[in-house]
Amino acid sequence: MATRRLYVVRHGAADPFGELTDVGRRQSELVGERLAGLPVDTVWHSPLTRAVGSARIIGGHLPGVAVRAAAELADHVPYVPDEMPPAWAGFFDGYDAAEAAAGSALADALIRRFARPAETGTHEVLVTHAYQAAWLLRHALDAPPARWLGLNCGNTALTAIEYRDGADPTVLSYNDMGHLPPELRWTGFGPGTRP
Template sequence: MPTLSRLQKYTIIAVGTVSGAGLFYYNVYGKGEEVAHVANSWTTDFVPSVTWDSNWDRRDPKSLVKPMKKVTEEAQNKYNEQLEQHKAKTTRHLVLIRHGQYNLKGKNDAERYLTELGRRQADYTGKRLAELALPFSLIVRSTMTRAQETSKIIEKSLSDVPTEDDILLMEGAPIPPEPPIRHWKSEWQYFQDGPRIEAAFRKHFHRASPHQTKDSYTLLVCHANVIRYFVCRALQFPPEAWLRLSLKHASITWISIHPSGNVSLRCFGDSGHMPPEAITTNQ
């Protein structure tokens, strides 16, 4: 019986699986003709229930360049050059902030101003953002009172960052949730608010321009329903799942949109920068 050399010892390959880590052993014996085949998770016949749409923002280079009429070497080279010109090269980071606690007894927007606690929450968040030292290039604010007040407090900690207002970011009912809410809400509100909130998503969520030379960081100060809907849309989750997510007041949500069109949720509703007694959700 032949003896094993040092290079013919038993080898252990750890392969990650959906249910956990599985250990597969095979014996590299003799000349190795009988080595077992180990299937990685991405080589199995698993069929995902939902596939990722890489052209969700309609900015995939292949959707921006006119297809070739005739496939020749010259046409192919020109086509490839145009594809390269339309490729994003940097990452867009969107940091979404929910407004602070506000006066729930207000009968109109002007009366739904921040409470004293809401102002403190905004201040905590502003200081946290300053500690992160991200190179914010723009702060975009909802035009509603509580978002405007929250942003202006945050802006004290982020000096010299330009601001702009966006009416599309106002609070609303984006889409009928599933499971349904317990209290009745008329369909016209979803019919009215949904297209506006979807327009806000399409305006702010997309991969970087091909001309962008470095990663960008944009701060959006808006509302819980808007942020929850944005997260579902960006991650290609069912948008009607938005109400299953919960957000603390003045919390931080961070989404990154990569050049490939892939999207990463870096954090959702982070409120760890506040003391426990300052953390609230609905009040």
């Protein structure tokens, strides 16, 4: 087995209908420019419109690199805790057992497909959603399942994780927005100080 390097990117900012905004397109351009310096083999993306749009823009900066859909990257809630943290009770209100089971199955599929060493050395970009970036980080750190809650990453923030045979995953960076000017750095999750 060889080293798999994942560059997990949350999609650019989108409108309520899931279409990239002008800001989201600019964010995607900037992360694409940043990734252009890496030996990327494939850009994988969620099937949702905002991720597809971001992946196409990113792929435009990576000539000859395949841009492909991966169902495992779709936006979903990966884990619903049995004992709900009070701050999250409203978030899960009305979330039923069938939805929780479907989300858990998709989260397991995401880990099986991407969170492991590869047959040959590879550099892969995953254009996905905040919850999936949080779930991959939580898994790499071997943190409890509920720890994905509150790991909010910014639009087009970059998380880099390496998977090598015989070793624990290595988190190289999380929520890195260094490619974005300050006015484009934001998570999209509520008010607060912009990093």
